[in-house]
Amino acid sequence: MRSLQTVSRGEGPSFISHTGIAAPFLRPNVDTDIIMPLNGRLALMGRESLSEGERCFEPIRYLADGSENPAFILNQEPYRTASILLAGDNFGTGSSRESAATGLRDFGFRSIIAPSFGEIFYNNCFANGVLPVVLDAEVIQHMADQVARNPEVETTVDLEENHIRRPGLATVPFSLDARLRNKLLLGLRDLDEILRYRGEADVFLEGDQVRRPWVYNWH
Amino acid sequence: MERRDFIKTSILAGVAGSTSCSPFRSSSRRDRAMFDKIWDAHVVANLGGDTDLLHVDRHPIHDLHAGVFEGIARRGFDVRSPELTFAVADHSVSTLPNRTLDSSPTSRQLAGRLVDDARELGIETFGIDDPGQGIVHNIAPETGLAQPGMLIVCGDSHTCTQGAVGALAWGIGSTEVRNVLISQTIIQKRPQRLRLNIEGTLSPWVTAKDIILSAIGQFGADAGVGYAVEYTGPTVRAMTMDERLTLCNLSIEMGSRVGMVAPDDVTYEYLAGKQYSPKREHWDDALRHWRSLPSDPEAGFDRELTIDASVIEPQVTWGTSPEHVIGVSGRVPSQESQTGYREAMEYTGLTAGASIVGTPIQRVFIGSCANSRINDLRVAARVVEGRNIAPGVEAWVVPGSQQVKRDAEAEGLDRLFTQAGFQWRQPGCSLCVATNGEFVEAGERCVSTSNRNFIGRQGRDSITHLTSPAMAAAAGIAGTIVDVRSLMQGELA
Numbered sequence: 001m002r003s004l005q006t007v008s009r010g011e012g013p014s015f016i017s018h019t020g021i022a023a024p025f026l027r028p029n030v031d032t033d034i035i036m037p038l039n040g041r042l043a044l045m046g047r048e049s050l051s052e053g054e055r056c057f058e059p060i061r062y063l064a065d066g067s068e069n070p071a072f073i074l075n076q077e078p079y080r081t082a083s084i085l086l087a088g089d090n091f092g093t094g095s096s097r098e099s100a101a102t103g104l105r106d107f108g109f110r111s112i113i114a115p116s117f118g119e120i121f122y123n124n125c126f127a128n129g130v131l132p133v134v135l136d137a138e139v140i141q142h143m144a145d146q147v148a149r150n151p152e153v154e155t156t157v158d159l160e161e162n163h164i165r166r167p168g169l170a171t172v173p174f175s176l177d178a179r180l181r182n183k184l185l186l187g188l189r190d191l192d193e194i195l196r197y198r199g200e201a202d203v204f205l206e207g208d209q210v211r212r213p214w215v216y217n218w219h
Numbered sequence: 220m221e222r223r224d225f226i227k228t229s230i231l232a233g234v235a236g237s238t239s240c241s242p243f244r245s246s247s248r249r250d251r252a253m254f255d256k257i258w259d260a261h262v263v264a265n266l267g268g269d270t271d272l273l274h275v276d277r278h279p280i281h282d283l284h285a286g287v288f289e290g291i292a293r294r295g296f297d298v299r300s301p302e303l304t305f306a307v308a309d310h311s312v313s314t315l316p317n318r319t320l321d322s323s324p325t326s327r328q329l330a331g332r333l334v335d336d337a338r339e340l341g342i343e344t345f346g347i348d349d350p351g352q353g354i355v356h357n358i359a360p361e362t363g364l365a366q367p368g369m370l371i372v373c374g375d376s377h378t379c380t381q382g383a384v385g386a387l388a389w390g391i392g393s394t395e396v397r398n399v400l401i402s403q404t405i406i407q408k409r410p411q412r413l414r415l416n417i418e419g420t421l422s423p424w425v426t427a428k429d430i431i432l433s434a435i436g437q438f439g440a441d442a443g444v445g446y447a448v449e450y451t452g453p454t455v456r457a458m459t460m461d462e463r464l465t466l467c468n469l470s471i472e473m474g475s476r477v478g479m480v481a482p483d484d485v486t487y488e489y490l491a492g493k494q495y496s497p498k499r500e501h502w503d504d505a506l507r508h509w510r511s512l513p514s515d516p517e518a519g520f521d522r523e524l525t526i527d528a529s530v531i532e533p534q535v536t537w538g539t540s541p542e543h544v545i546g547v548s549g550r551v552p553s554q555e556s557q558t559g560y561r562e563a564m565e566y567t568g569l570t571a572g573a574s575i576v577g578t579p580i581q582r583v584f585i586g587s588c589a590n591s592r593i594n595d596l597r598v599a600a601r602v603v604e605g606r607n608i609a610p611g612v613e614a615w616v617v618p619g620s621q622q623v624k625r626d627a628e629a630e631g632l633d634r635l636f637t638q639a640g641f642q643w644r645q646p647g648c649s650l651c652v653a654t655n656g657e658f659v660e661a662g663e664r665c666v667s668t669s670n671r672n673f674i675g676r677q678g679r680d681s682i683t684h685l686t687s688p689a690m691a692a693a694a695g696i697a698g699t700i701v702d703v704r705s706l707m708q709g710e711l712a
């Protein structure tokens with residue numbers, strides 16, 4: 001494998017390997033309005049100074065009086081300090097709000113593992129150094145069972161090795177689009193890549209103005 | 220000859236019927252899906268594998284992205300193509316009749332700032348007082364900004380709505396919004412293609428909203444993840460543009476960022492003469508190009524689904540995901556096997572096995588980019604005409620745009636609503652996302668024509684039941700969830 005140390009790093013957020021507490025929250029279709037509501041009660045109560053991490057999962061994390069909901073897993077030890085989320089199908093479904101990704105990151109999550117993701121949310125994760133990993137639901141259920149037995153035991157999500165490991169668990173391989181993997185490993189930003197094609201974009205635009213003048217001459 | 224008449228004549232005469240002189244050379248001899256034709260025509264560069272850098276034709280920005288211009292200036296960049304960028308005040312604005320920027324707690328900071336900053340950069344704006352103001356996904360097609368064959372992105376997941384005119388349109392995050400402003404391009408991995416074929420004639424009082432809700436119920440809220448959806452079939456061909464826009468709007472609720480309908484004469488007549496439609500000197504070339512867009516007969520799709528629209532009845536959601544949906548004559552499910560069942564039932568407080576009809580409601584919202592166009596308001600107005608709102612119910616009608624508001628008022632629809640006791644308000648996103656200071660109170664049950672019944676979506680601890688405009692209007696009259704067909708006693712839609 002190519003040594004990462006020899007490659008100059010980009011300015012974007014990176015992810016190489018992360019070890020931390022995993023929290024099982026396998027509810028399906030957890031939408032972006034649950035992850036980061038735009039109209040939350042805490043905000044309405046004049047507590048706008050709360051960080052995104054504190055507001056993350058607000059509708060199910062806090063009770064009507066603003067106190068913590070003890071039944072919510074991230075209010076329980078040791079999951080308060082979780083940095084890996086084992087999630088259900090279609091996690092992050094719904095809106096394009098990037099605060100769903102930055103809120104999870106601010107809470108402390110570095111990786112979300114789910115059978116499938118809302119696609120806009122999925123892209124937003126990469127822009128913010130959060131690694132979404134797609135695995136079969138059965139595999140995630142098995143990992144969740146392991147975690148529930150020994151919640152204090154840390155899990156490692158290793159992007160360099162493309163696997164997840166945890167004491168007592170057979171190593172779980174995962175795959176990721178090569179470009180996205182490289183982007184996180186090297187901390188590359190989309191914008192840097194886009195700007196390298198400025199010349200091509202200008203040529204395209206020039207040609208397209210001839211091919212489809214109606215798109216441009218709307219004034 | 221007036222421009223509109225000229226254009227109509229050229230559509231009807233089939234002036235541009237031939238596809239042989241398309242301005243694009245096919246990149247392959249294979250039959251291609253419409254999705255691929257539009258994608259291929261926008262590739263600036265391949266970035267390896269299925270990922271391309273694509274040119275963006277239209278980039279509308281709404282007021283929740285108010286700080287974005289300052290953000291790119293701070294990084295030392297300019298807006299690459301202000302003439303392809305459009306700024307719209309919709310999410311944060313109040314919908315009160317005599318609203319100002321100060322009528323909402325957020326709109327001066329958001330809508331006011333966005334429009335001021337955009338104007339300074341020479342970007343076309345649709346501010347709170349603009350006669351063209353409205354919800355971004357409503358005004359883009361309605362003004363002709365969104366056209367067949369265009370690639371459109373916007374920092375809002377319901378951008379898929381605009382695919383109804385035969386555009387390739389999807390929602391993006393705020394980092395991507397910034398990158399598009401700087402470069403007028405976007406990096407994207409090519410999704411797979413899904414064809415959803417819709418057959419059969421709709422029963423009276425059943426609408427495009429009921430079709431797409433039913434499809435989401437059948438196939439699941441994640442059925443479209445990884446796919447761009449093209450809606451095809453005779454039922455789609457028979458739809459008006461307003462209905463196609465509703466259909467495409469809820470693509471994201473099925474998991475697909477992209478929903479699209481191939482352009483046809485309905486599309487061309489809809490776009491003819493609109494403010495930003497191709498000018499007369501370009502119209503024939505545009506039309507020739509548009510006619511080359513529909514999927515070729517042998518185009519391959521990665522997944523095909525078919526639904527029979529003739530058996531669909533008016534739909535109502537019972538839970539907290541759009542896939543939690545039943546026909547109005549149905550019963551609230553009692554299978555725990557249903558995805559997310561327990562949490563949903565706990566939140567919506569319904570009784571397993573009970574009929575959904577008769578559930579008392581306190582609020583009605585007719586609006587949002589799903590259902591606030593003129594056809595929607597006409598159908599809802601017919602339901603409320605000569606009737607009165609049930610005691611204790613608060614019902615709002617929020618037209619999708621100033622244009623629709625004016626059209627509705629010219630037809631007298633506003634009076635039908637207000638005489639029945641419904642509020643007639645100003646255009647905006649309003650109770651769909653409740654980020655403008657308007658919300659449904661905790662514990663209140665709202666029948667809503669919007670697209671998301673997520674927990675807390677319309678306000679903390681509020682409960683949402685998604686329906687068509689006809690069903691929402693009927694609920695306002697009955698004070699409970701009701702079958703619009705029984706309320707109208709056989710009256711034809």
